[in-house]
Amino acid sequence: MEEAAVRLALTNGRTQPDVAGDLGVGLxxxxxxxxxxxxxxxxxxxxxxxxxxxxxxxxxxxxxxILRQEAAP
Known part of the structure; x- marks a missing residue:
C-alpha cells in the first residue's frame, strides 16, 4: 500500500492531505x-x-x- 500511496500522492495533482484522507492514513x-x-x-x-x-x-x-608503455624507451 505504501508504494501505491506515494505514487498516488506524487502523480495525481491532489494535495497530500486529500490523498491521506482518502486512503485513511495520517498525513x-x-x-x-x-x-x-x-x-x-x-x-x-x-x-x-x-x-x-x-x-x-x-x-x-x-x-x-598504455601511454606509459608507449613512452618507455
Whole structure:
C-alpha cells in the first residue's frame, strides 16, 4: 500500500492531505512514506553514479598504463 500511496500522492495533482484522507492514513504517515521513497531513489541513483565513476576510473587507469608503455624507451 505504501508504494501505491506515494505514487498516488506524487502523480495525481491532489494535495497530500486529500490523498491521506482518502486512503485513511495520517498525513504524517504519508509524508514519511514519501520521504522514504525519495531516499530509496537517491540511494539507487547514487549507486549507479558510483558504478559509472568506478568504470571511468578503470578505463583511465588502463589508458594511462598504455601511454606509459608507449613512452618507455
Amino acid at each position: 504524517s504517515t504519508l509524508g514519511r512514506w514519501i520521504s522514504r521513497s525519495r531516499d530509496r531513489q537517491a540511494v539507487a541513483s547514487g549507486g549507479q553514479a558510483e558504478a559509472d565513476m568506478a568504470a571511468g576510473l578503470k578505463r583511465l587507469r588502463r589508458e594511462n598504463e
